[in-house]
Amino acid sequence: MKLSVLVLEGPYNHEASDSAYNFIQAALAKGHTIRGIFFYDDGVYNATKLMDPPQDERHISKRWSELGAKGIDMIVCVAAAKRRGITNEVLVPNIRISGLGQLASMIDEADRLVTFGD
């Protein structure tokens, strides 16, 4: 199965980002394909490399970046990101900024979309 995932909330503040990550790991473990992960609304905050959580806590943007390194298409919505100060200079590797049209493509080219938010 080919899946796309939409993340609507930022890291740490809401569990949405963790649920999405845990879901995606389980999907990969079952051999499914992730067509793409799209970050929208406050979800764009997931992509900042500047986050620096306590040592004994998960590092959410690093975790996403590692998924991106596996070749998963990971996109932050440009309009939502501009409003919130997520720019190319603070972006973690393997996530890129693009338009909502990419979400349309992710939906179109996947068997399912799963949305995580608040």
Place this chain on the structure above:
Amino acid sequence: MKLSVLVLEGPYNHEASDSAYNFIQAALAKGHTIRGIFFYDDGVYNATKLMDPPQDERHISKRWSELGAKGIDMIVCVAAAKRRGITNEVLVPNIRISGLGQLASMIDEADRLVTFGD
């Protein structure tokens, strides 16, 4: 009257940030003193200079920075900021990063605390 204000949510996504700003403007117009404004939880996102909203929209961090320029003590919680990637390099002028002890002082030295959040 001496007031302190606590902001718990980020800009644009929730009205909390706008309500706090409108409340503070009204308090200043009435001649009250703002002892301090403290940004906690997702509220720390209010302080990034990288936000770049559409031209015809309010610029929330610029607005806060202008209040700071008037001498109001404006503080972003260091622990909440680290987790979320708000560092000195992205901070708008006139807002500084410090600890929760500053919130205690703001409460102690004000007649009232007003909290805005979600």
Place this chain on the structure above:
Amino acid sequence: MLHTVNKSPFQNSALENCLRVAQKGDVILLLEDGVYAASAGTARSSLIEQAVKQHTVYAIDADLKARGLGNLIKDVRVASYGDFVDLVEQHPVHAWL
């Protein structure tokens, strides 16, 4: 004391939670999505219809206008942000987030 409620009464229990604890004579200020509770004739109007018997209830004018709300429950008072400041001057405030 002053209680602020900023949640829609259709979606969130904040207003009910507040009314359970608020004491007779306490003031309640509705703001943001909380102002939907001030609307007359809805499935949740009874909350504020009851509340005004024990409390002075205000709703922020700019929030009402933003949401197109004009048909308000009797005895709900419309407040500017300046009125909000005056209420804070008179009372310690608890935000029912």
Place this chain on the structure above:
Amino acid sequence: MLHTVNKSPFQNSALENCLRVAQKGDVILLLEDGVYAASAGTARSSLIEQAVKQHTVYAIDADLKARGLGNLIKDVRVASYGDFVDLVEQHPVHAWL
């Protein structure tokens, strides 16, 4: 279809909203704070007690454990994230955020 609910039934109307629209045979997955609805003997247990008559109801195991919930409403099934993936494979999904 698969409906996901991630809100506490004590604070938010999402589960009620979902149950009003869900069709007989639809699957409901509780996750995050939504799993509190699976707890037995609470003031909101009746929602899921009714729901299991028409729907298969799952609750995410890791979310139950995080919240210390073990005393669940009869017929609620415990699901891993892997089970969640299987459910998504079988059904289009609507998230009641």
Place this chain on the structure above:
Amino acid sequence: MAATGKKVMVTVRKAPHGSIYVQESIEVMFIFATYDMDLSVVFMDDGVLALHPGQDTKGLGIKGFMASLGALVDWEVTKVYVDRQSLKERNIAEDAIISIGKDEETDAPIRPKVLDSAEIAAMMAVQHSLVSF
């Protein structure tokens, strides 16, 4: 991207102005409409409050999105629905909700179509994907 005509539904369930979700859902509708999906939009629960007449956000210092909502039809977002019970619970008259465009010939306002929850449920059941706000 190739147009495959897949059925996609956007649901709007949150109240406007207290949070940005309604506004960002409209941006999604506009873009999706250009993708030749078979797009439906449903306002339900607090989302129907976005259709309340007479909204004016000037006093908040917020631009708002009433102009965008009023232009949905111009942007070819035409299958727009609203849940009857949600309107009723919020005391919004079905014929008072804001228009999302005008009929090209008669200039009559076009409003979201009011549906019962069973009709919405049936429509949800046949979607390829659902995006919710």
Place this chain on the structure above:
Amino acid sequence: MAATGKKVMVTVRKAPHGSIYVQESIEVMFIFATYDMDLSVVFMDDGVLALHPGQDTKGLGIKGFMASLGALVDWEVTKVYVDRQSLKERNIAEDAIISIGKDEETDAPIRPKVLDSAEIAAMMAVQHSLVSF
């Protein structure tokens, strides 16, 4: 900062783990306790779920904050209350809620004190400031 002994209350009304508010409220309690305020803490509404026994967040990949809650008394956060009705509605037995420390002499667990809403209301009414999560 000078200690003025002002009465400050922290209220916790949100459920744990679905959002970070409970965790960040505990950080506030720890710091405030070092400021010689007259600090009270009240768990009510969904906030009482933070006191549910047996919480284990390992499966979420989240550290959690149970250790911090269990150390409130050690950090001199001692006036900790919980709303009776909120516990009842959520089927949490009053004697099952997690302990926030141990009695120095008897080693007995110290639990938040269960109050009725009228008692909470009376306590709120005399605060200098209230911080809510």
